[in-house]
Amino acid sequence: MASRTRRRGAAPGAPDGARRRRVPMRLLLPTLLLVALVTMLMLRGFVHSEILADHRIRPEAATGHVPEQILDGGPVIDTRSGRTGTIRVPDHRLVLTFDDGPDPTWTPKVLDVLKKHHAHAVFFVTGTMASRYPDLVARMVAEGHEVGLHTFNHPDLSYQSKRRIDWELSTNQLAISGAAGVRTSLFRPPYSSFADAMDDKSWPVTDYIGSRGYITVVNDTDSEDWQKPGVAEIIRRATPHGGKGAIVLMHDSGGDRHQTVQALDRFLPGLQAEGYRFQNLTEALGAPSALTPVTGLDAWKGKAWIFLVQASEKVTDVMVVCLAVVGSLVIGRFVLMLLLSGVHARRVRRRGFRWGPPVTEPVSVLVPAYNEAKCIENTVRSLMTSEHPIEVVVVDDGSTDGTARIVEAMGLPDVRVVRQLNAGKPAALNRGVANARYDLVVMMDGDTVFEPATVRELVQPFADPRVGAVAGNAKVGNKNSLIGAWQHIEYVMGFNLDRRMYDILRCMPTIPGAVGAFRRSALERVGGMSDDTLAEDTDITMALHRDGWRVVYAENARAWTEAPETVQQLWSQRYRWSYGTMQAIWKHRGALLERGPSGRFGRVGLPLVSLFMVVAPLLAPLIDVFLLYGVVFGPTQKTVVAWLGVLAIQAACAAYAFRLDRERMTHLLSLPLQQILYRQLMYVVLLQSWITALTGGRLRWQKLRRTGVVEAPSGSVAHPRPHGDRRPVA
Structure with missing residues (x-):
């Protein structure tokens, strides 16, 4: 199932025009499948039309024209x-x-x-x-x-x-x-x-x-x-x-x-x-x-009709079972998230909580960059305000837009540029680790900015020697547009609330590429970043679990990243994420049968990730399909009430997540529209990923166009570092 990552540059022999012409085709099969399912459901509703009692009351008509x-x-x-x-x-x-x-x-x-x-x-x-x-x-x-x-x-x-x-x-x-x-x-x-x-x-x-x-x-x-x-x-x-x-x-x-x-x-x-x-x-x-x-054509027409109706009955019965499954998964996930995220918040926020002695040793911050000219200056300047001593290693992965020259022209202390031919993000990160001077390594994306306290908060869990990696709190920096607001809700509710839950269960599936930290020794033991999958962050996280390391979540290690601003860019990103997650699950499936920490992750983490990140999102649109079915064929009032009930549960969960992250509630006004439109897009993306996986297709890295709108938090000031921590630019 795993497909090796292709380089992020344009594929040879694939001009932009050809690439654009293929875009509608990737929608064809998921769309046809969705239309077929909806058609079957509508057919079932049609032949299940209610028959009223065999009598009626209407004004008596005249009989003058009846013989x-x-x-x-x-x-x-x-x-x-x-x-x-x-x-x-x-x-x-x-x-x-x-x-x-x-x-x-x-x-x-x-x-x-x-x-x-x-x-x-x-x-x-x-x-x-x-x-x-x-x-x-x-x-x-x-x-x-x-x-x-x-x-x-x-x-x-x-x-x-x-x-x-x-x-x-x-x-x-x-x-x-x-x-x-x-x-x-x-x-x-x-x-x-x-x-x-x-x-x-x-x-x-x-x-x-x-x-x-x-x-x-x-x-x-x-x-x-x-x-x-x-x-x-x-x-x-x-x-x-x-x-x-x-x-x-x-x-x-x-x-x-x-x-x-x-x-x-x-x-x-x-x-x-x-x-x-x-x-x-x-x-x-x-x-x-x-x-x-x-006989003849009329007979075949009749048989075809009966076949379609019977098929719609069976398909709908399966859909009802799937709806029950997704309902149970959604409710189960909400209950787990609310309970365990609350436990996590109380644990890390209680007075006197410490991971151990304060971690003050310098940290290497790795910034893999491929054509990040619009963002890289904001990224690097945000790191210069860090409250923790750091060195910055920008790995230019064969950029063609002058990314490396921009960083070098800034002339900042403790910032080095390492150049390499375009080889992909995993290779860039491994190159950065090889050039890092310190044992603790922070990784971030070239379109992300850190707050002054981010690095300090991110590395404190390493006071516990069992911790091999730390996931930070990735946030959407460009959330003022509608599509940005939808992703903001998803990040706060779907990602960060999940990470609190997975932290308590000790089966964190993914350290976000935008903000994560690792022990160099832990990375070396698992062979570094792999290009076996398109989700190298999920892959490395699962590998660390299987090697016995703890992976935890640092809620105050905030990073602001630029989310896709168009449907096309969002599609490309989520397609890679979902397909890469499937690849990672498949790659680490052996953990199901292993003992020790690896077996625990295999029998707890992999099923949860599979259910909550692959199965449930794939089946979630059934809620909306049955909403349409109920509105058209009845009972309309009960259907609408049930759908509003599900939305209310999601709103309550989202509000709780926003409260934990201390976010403004006003962005939740777009939640109903997100559930109607955004979820359908994510469904088709996931369905396409399933089809790609089952048919053995290959997917290459697709570079997202950046605008550089996310800047370092206003009011951030560079804090002086202890004497002797500054190092010359390499």
């Missing part, structure tokens, strides 16, 4: 090919009809009772339910029942356009075709009743549906089982009088149907004993079957 033969006729209405006629069911024939299904709980029970008593029926299924439970539709047809259309998602067609009616019919038919391989000519409109209830609102719909080749089936008796009036009452309402034939309305879906099932088990044998036969519609009428096989 008399319809109002006085039977429940089977045929308006095909310009006809206007009705048909009644012969005496002692009962056609049981069940609306709104199939339901995974009640439809099988209804089918079992019908099979037990050798009865056939007609099931008017909705497209949503047929798409979700195709096996039940196939069972209906296989056991001799007929199926009919009941629209796709149960709207009142009296209020719909012809285009919407056509869509409801065709999509409902598509679901039945895919589920059972048949096409039906039977239709029952939602919220229908008896033939004499037809009015000027519903009749035009019935007439139009006939022109589309469908027979409309209403009913003679209505069990009103949806009201759950009791088994005896359902039977009484369903039973026709005087031995007449009838079409009986019942339901196998839309709620608890246990009374319907119990009533059927008594209704069927009771009326069979009276000479009634329970048949499907065409059997009762002695007509050709209403079902015809579907």
Whole structure:
């Protein structure tokens, strides 16, 4: 998985234009994957549309345009090919009809009772339910029942356009075709009743549906089982009088149907004993079957539809599990951060806390620099105000913008410039260590400035001989822009609060490149900075843990760094970070099986880093995806409340982090927008890193463009050093 770091200069044979043309391509696969997941979720929401109770209340319409033969006729209405006629069911024939299904709980029970008593029926299924439970539709047809259309998602067609009616019919038919391989000519409109209830609102719909080749089936008796009036009452309402034939309305879906099932088990044998036969519609009428096989393209369309719906169900189930996982991880991380960061703050801030005797020995500060002309002067001048005796070693890594000349022209004491051909940051740092005069080495970036107390605070933990490295408090210096404010929140909440937690757990994953300190002996024991990964700071930190050293966090060792100011630069930086972190985890995976300090880090640190820095951020956008799902498909109010609850937890955690770091709370005003926009960008970056890792791709160093806007803290004054500490420039 590890990919060796390429040099930070332009790759040979890769002109800027070609590099720019490749940028959209790296977004393609993550974008397609995200679109596919959202599409599956939307499809699931679409076929899970709620079916309301099968009744409605609306103003009664006139009947002046409804033909008399319809109002006085039977429940089977045929308006095909310009006809206007009705048909009644012969005496002692009962056609049981069940609306709104199939339901995974009640439809099988209804089918079992019908099979037990050798009865056939007609099931008017909705497209949503047929798409979700195709096996039940196939069972209906296989056991001799007929199926009919009941629209796709149960709207009142009296209020719909012809285009919407056509869509409801065709999509409902598509679901039945895919589920059972048949096409039906039977239709029952939602919220229908008896033939004499037809009015000027519903009749035009019935007439139009006939022109589309469908027979409309209403009913003679209505069990009103949806009201759950009791088994005896359902039977009484369903039973026709005087031995007449009838079409009986019942339901196998839309709620608890246990009374319907119990009533059927008594209704069927009771009326069979009276000479009634329970048949499907065409059997009762002695007509050709209403079902015809579907072949060719229509059959494949139906199968494809069912496949997509079933896939959306499975994908969504997996997404729900992932959402539960990320929810647990997010909450678990917040709880750990709040508790352990509080413990850390109380420990290091208590009166009299010391790491040991004050560390006063001089320190070597290494500044690897590659084309840092805009920043390097501010960086070096900030070091000149240090309250701790230091030497500064600027390692110019083959810069082409005169970075080394700028430093040399400053003519500052205790500042040396070491030049090398462009070889990458790890090589520059190793060169700096080789040229350093002191045993304690501080490393910083060429776009970073230190406060006067930073170095002193950073090296005090070395009073404990078990400490091999110290992570400082990196802060965003250019936080006045929106993207800068978002990164400021991330640094304070996501990085520094994390470091407090990891310090207590003794598994700090990363010493920031902007501000960190090392024992030279610790670096030498682990082989120095490695270029095996793109995250050399994470790599070296993990190596130190495995060698038995403690890595701690110094909250007062503040450094101000220039964060990326454009989405493109932010993308490049975070892509390298996330991919480099994955490389480091993979490189040090052997710690999982080792003993001692290495094994402890492997079984505590690596899982935490993997969960909190790789898995959880990858799954975090599911919160927003399900927010969209809930807003569109409901329950909207509960969804919004839940999302606001998650945001409130994050805001509380962020506020606590800002309080610990003594930061102004005003920047948290952009937190909601950060959660909506910034997190999605980080998700796509991480997803791209996963794809690069899994496909064995390579990623080179990408130099970020700097502006030099971050300057040394105002009011900083150079403090005189003890006599004899100043050394000449090399």
